[in-house]
Amino acid sequence: MAGSVDQRLMPLTLARRNDAPRVDPEFQSLIAPLTPEERRQLEANIAAEGCRDALVVWKGVLLDGHNRFEICTRLGVRYKTSEVELPSREAAKLWIEETQVGRRNLSPDQRAAIAYRILQRRVAISKRERARKGGLAGGSGRAKLSLVATPSTEQKRPRLRELASKEHGVPSRKVRLVAELAKHDPTIVERIVAGTITIKDAKKEALVLNRTMRAQKALRTNPKGEGIITGDFSLLHGVLPDNSVDLFLTDPPYVETCIPLFGKLAELAQAKLKPGGFALVCTGVHHLPSVLAEMTRYLDYFWMLVVRYDGPYARMWAKKIQPHFYPILMLTKRTGTKPKNGWLSDLITGTQDKEHHKWGKSHIQFGYWINRLTSPDELVVDPFVGGGTTPVACVATGRRFLGTEIDPGVAAAARARCAKFRKAQLAG
Numbered sequence: 001m002a003g004s005v006d007q008r009l010m011p012l013t014l015a016r017r018n019d020a021p022r023v024d025p026e027f028q029s030l031i032a033p034l035t036p037e038e039r040r041q042l043e044a045n046i047a048a049e050g051c052r053d054a055l056v057v058w059k060g061v062l063l064d065g066h067n068r069f070e071i072c073t074r075l076g077v078r079y080k081t082s083e084v085e086l087p088s089r090e091a092a093k094l095w096i097e098e099t100q101v102g103r104r105n106l107s108p109d110q111r112a113a114i115a116y117r118i119l120q121r122r123v124a125i126s127k128r129e130r131a132r133k134g135g136l137a138g139g140s141g142r143a144k145l146s147l148v149a150t151p152s153t154e155q156k157r158p159r160l161r162e163l164a165s166k167e168h169g170v171p172s173r174k175v176r177l178v179a180e181l182a183k184h185d186p187t188i189v190e191r192i193v194a195g196t197i198t199i200k201d202a203k204k205e206a207l208v209l210n211r212t213m214r215a216q217k218a219l220r221t222n223p224k225g226e227g228i229i230t231g232d233f234s235l236l237h238g239v240l241p242d243n244s245v246d247l248f249l250t251d252p253p254y255v256e257t258c259i260p261l262f263g264k265l266a267e268l269a270q271a272k273l274k275p276g277g278f279a280l281v282c283t284g285v286h287h288l289p290s291v292l293a294e295m296t297r298y299l300d301y302f303w304m305l306v307v308r309y310d311g312p313y314a315r316m317w318a319k320k321i322q323p324h325f326y327p328i329l330m331l332t333k334r335t336g337t338k339p340k341n342g343w344l345s346d347l348i349t350g351t352q353d354k355e356h357h358k359w360g361k362s363h364i365q366f367g368y369w370i371n372r373l374t375s376p377d378e379l380v381v382d383p384f385v386g387g388g389t390t391p392v393a394c395v396a397t398g399r400r401f402l403g404t405e406i407d408p409g410v411a412a413a414a415r416a417r418c419a420k421f422r423k424a425q426l427a428g
Contacts, residue, residue: 219409229404243275266279266295
């Protein structure tokens with residue numbers, strides 16, 4: 001469709017003051033803004049050379065050249081216009097977007113968002129046209145054609161995205177991501193087009209929003225249960241009998257100000273672990289010596305386990321290191337003990353699970369250690385429940401669980417996640 005645009009352009013005319021095109025706010029909102037540098041350069045070029053390219057209008061409304069029109073009007077520079085023939089207002093919007101997506105100054109994310117809008121608009125225009133041709137429009141002008149998604153239309157969408165991506169030179173993966181983000185927040189598309197947010201940051205924002213909404217709902221539906229206590233982990237001193245826990249498996253915060261927590265955690269584990277029990281504690285590499293020093297005041301160092309990520313990982317800018325793993329300290333209450341269920345690999349490949357918590361990890365990798373270090377129905381404790389990785393892993397492996405989470409909303413969301421996982425297991 002973009003290739004046929006030029007054929008509908010009528011001859012250029014030199015605009016007089018009373019022939020100035022009208023600016024439609026909705027049309028103008030479809031156009032990605034120039035960066036300050038691009039705008040300064042455009043103004044300098046117009047001041048030096050005049051307005052070389054014609055402004056494109058439709059029925060007297062400006063479609064292309066909004067920045068040039070504003071600069072020319074302000075500087076008193078004459079410009080030419082060229083009329084384009086289009087059948088409808090929706091077709092005019094499509095023309096604007098198809099013209100926009102080819103601009104060189106757009107980022108790949110902006111082009112992907114515009115390609116998504118083009119795809120959506122083409123589908124909508126096509127549906128209305130089919131309804132009109134089939135005589136499916138009622139007297140009120142509302143189409144009787146059902147727009148409800150069916151299995152056949154759902155199958156076509158990936159193919160349509162692929163075609164749109166290829167046509168506009170953007171990865172289909174990016175268009176798919178924009179489509180997923182738009183399901184939860186349609187306004188995000190406009191923000192990506194405007195360049196105020198990237199697809200990557202939009203994904204993070206959507207995850208935070210979804211986690212917040214789940215937490216708010218869970219506070220009403222799951223205020224208690226699943227062995228998750230709302231409060232500081234010091235509560236476990238009074239809840240757990242001494243020498244009663246088979247495994248501590250937890251992922252505390254890694255920041256430097258939280259290092260003393262590791263010592264308090266080790267003190268709790270020393271009192272509550274059964275003789276020979278293990279404490280597996282996820283930690284960061286940056287403060288590993290300090291964390292180890294804190295914990296070995298109460299527990300014996302046994303080994304260090306490593307989880308390797310295949311995907312991208314946060315960069316340590318201060319040291320110019322791009323890590324691809326995180327360590328897990330393996331400590332014990334008594335030296336000489338061994339894993340009870342066979343050999344334990346100290347290197348596994350894991351995945352991150354940001355859906356439930358900012359620093360979430362896969363329950364499958366936690367299940368691996370639970371299976372190797374405990375037996376069914378034994379007790380696993382996590383003083384930092386977070387998104388619920390450890391309790392879900394306990395549900396999956398048939399272990400008892402007890403833990404604490406200081407944030408009420410996060411705790412409630414973890415309970416809801418466990419309940420949903422348990423229900424799915426029973427149904428399966």
